[in-house]
Each structure stands twice: as structure tokens, then as C-alpha cells.
Amino acid sequence: MRRSTSQAIIAVTLILLATGLLVLSLSGHLAPLQGLILHPLSGVQSWIALRVATTRELLYSSRDIASLQEEIARLESEVTQLQQEIISLREQAAEAEILAALLDYARAQPESSYKATNVIGQDVSPFLRSIWINAGSDTGFSRGMPVITQRGLVGRIVEVFPTIARVQLITDPEASVNVKLQQSRADGLLAPQLNGELWVDLIDQTVTVSQGELVLTSGLGGKYPTDIPVGQILNVRRRDYELFQQAVIQPSVDFDDIDIVLVITNFHPLPLEHSAP
Numbered sequence: 001m002r003r004s005t006s007q008a009i010i011a012v013t014l015i016l017l018a019t020g021l022l023v024l025s026l027s028g029h030l031a032p033l034q035g036l037i038l039h040p041l042s043g044v045q046s047w048i049a050l051r052v053a054t055t056r057e058l059l060y061s062s063r064d065i066a067s068l069q070e071e072i073a074r075l076e077s078e079v080t081q082l083q084q085e086i087i088s089l090r091e092q093a094a095e096a097e098i099l100a101a102l103l104d105y106a107r108a109q110p111e112s113s114y115k116a117t118n119v120i121g122q123d124v125s126p127f128l129r130s131i132w133i134n135a136g137s138d139t140g141f142s143r144g145m146p147v148i149t150q151r152g153l154v155g156r157i158v159e160v161f162p163t164i165a166r167v168q169l170i171t172d173p174e175a176s177v178n179v180k181l182q183q184s185r186a187d188g189l190l191a192p193q194l195n196g197e198l199w200v201d202l203i204d205q206t207v208t209v210s211q212g213e214l215v216l217t218s219g220l221g222g223k224y225p226t227d228i229p230v231g232q233i234l235n236v237r238r239r240d241y242e243l244f245q246q247a248v249i250q251p252s253v254d255f256d257d258i259d260i261v262l263v264i265t266n267f268h269p270l271p272l273e274h275s276a277p
């Protein structure tokens with residue numbers, strides 16, 4: 001009985017207290033007290049919210065960084081691939097341009113038969129100037145066949161294997177080419193020097209040689225067909241007490257930049273071991 005009475009008193013007290021607080025709150029008398037209590041709680045709440053936001057930002061930013069790194073790696077891979085494709089396209093365009101020029105040259109010289117082949121190597125010795133091409137006896141090539149580009153004479157084949165061949169350049173000190181000067185019609189002999197210069201030797205002293213005059217193969221000696229460009233006269237060396245005059249020439253072909261050549265397959269030179277200079 002006492003216990004029930006005590007509980008009823010407590011309940012009535014709590015109701016009266018709640019009612020009183022409600023009345024005070026509605027009348028605004030508890031505002032200072034609410035501010036005093038809620039202000040610290042608000043600060044705690046703000047601190048917790050800031051830490052939660054920071055933690056969430058870190059979590060999401062780490063994911064964003066990883067995603068960005070993957071995207072950057074993918075884009076770099078695409079850029080590398082595109083650069084390789086551009087290089088390949090440029091190489092193909094350059095090769096197509098060379099082949100077109102070689103085709104034009106071949107059409108302008110219909111009396112000869114040609115086969116195009118790629119240069120795959122070059123000897124770097126100062127005493128042996130030659131290039132290697134990626135075709136040989138299996139393609140029908142044989143020793144002595146002349147090799148040209150659209151610009152002029154390169155040399156001739158001196159060694160043949162089934163799938164490759166070595167071409168002796170006209171700049172090789174052991175090479176010799178019978179030439180003629182286009183304007184003066186003088187004959188001469190191409191004489192490569194160890195320093196890389198090309199001279200035309202044995203030019204008659206009575207002939208007037210002009211700077212810029214074109215030098216062509218003469219066909220004498222049976223090594224090369226006639227009228228293949230060899231170079232142009234740079235300067236003349238003439239001494240009255242000598243039997244012949246000499247001329248330094250600029251070769252028509254850039255021997256440091258040969259990628260594709262034409263082999264004249266229907267020309268039958270004299271055998272290399274018996275051919276005259």
C-alpha cells in the first residue's frame with residue numbers, strides 16, 4: 001500500500017515538473033538555461049560533425065586519387081600508342097614517297113628493268129664503304145648488277161647470298177667508275193678518296209670544266225649503263241705542268257640516308273674479276 005502511494009506521488013511529481021518546465025519553456029523563461037546547456041553540446045556536435053566530414057573526405061579522396069592515377073596511366077598508355085602509330089605512319093609515308101620517286105625514275109628509263117629492295121645494313125669502316133640489301137640470289141640478283149636510287153648511282157653488287165647481298169658504294173676507295181661531263185663531254189675516272197671526297201681524275205687538260213656541271217656514267221669499261229647521274233662539279237684542280245686535271249664533285253646520292261634502292265636486273269656487266277676501270 002505504501003509502495004503504491006509512493007509511486008503515485010512520484011508520478012504526480014514528475015507530471016507537475018514536466019508541466020512546469022513546459023510552461024516555462026513556452027513562456028521563454030528557460031531560454032537562458034537552454035542556451036547554457038545546448039551551447040557546449042552544439043560545440044561537441046560541430047566538432048564530431050567536422051571530424052566525420054574530414055574522415056569521409058579522406059576516404060573518398062583516397063579513392064578519387066586511386067581512380068585518377070588509373071585514368072592517368074590509361075591516358076599515358078594511349079598517348080604512347082598514338083605516338084608509335086604516328087611514327088609508323090610517318091615511316092610509311094616516307095617509304096611511299098621514296099617508292100613513288102623510284103617508280104617515276106624507272107618509268108623515265110624504260111630500257112632498264114628494276115627491282116626495289118630495302119637497305120638493312122651499312123659498313124662503317126673507312127676502308128670499306130658498302131651497304132647490305134635484303135634480297136639476293138633467290139630474287140635473281142647477281143654480282144655486278146648496278147644499284148641506284150632516284151637521285152643517281154649508288155654502286156654495284158659485289159657479294160651475293162640467297163637472301164642478302166653486299167653493294168660496294170661508289171665512295172669506296174677500291175671502286176672506280178668511268179664517267180663523262182655532261183656539258184664539256186670530257187671523259188674521266190671517278191676516284192674516291194680515303195677522306196670521303198669524290199674526285200674525277202684523268203680529265204683532259206684542254207677541256208674547260210664548269211662548276212656545277214653534271215657528271216654521268218659513260219658506260220666505258222662495261223661496269224655500268226650510260227647516263228646515270230653521279231654528281232656535280234664543285235671545283236676544279238688544274239695545273240699546267242700536269243697531264244690531266246681533276247675535279248671534286250658532290251655526289252647525287254646522300255650515302256648517309258639510303259633506305260630503298262633499285263637494282264638494275266637486265267644489265268649484264270663484265271665479270272668483276274676481268275672488268276677494266
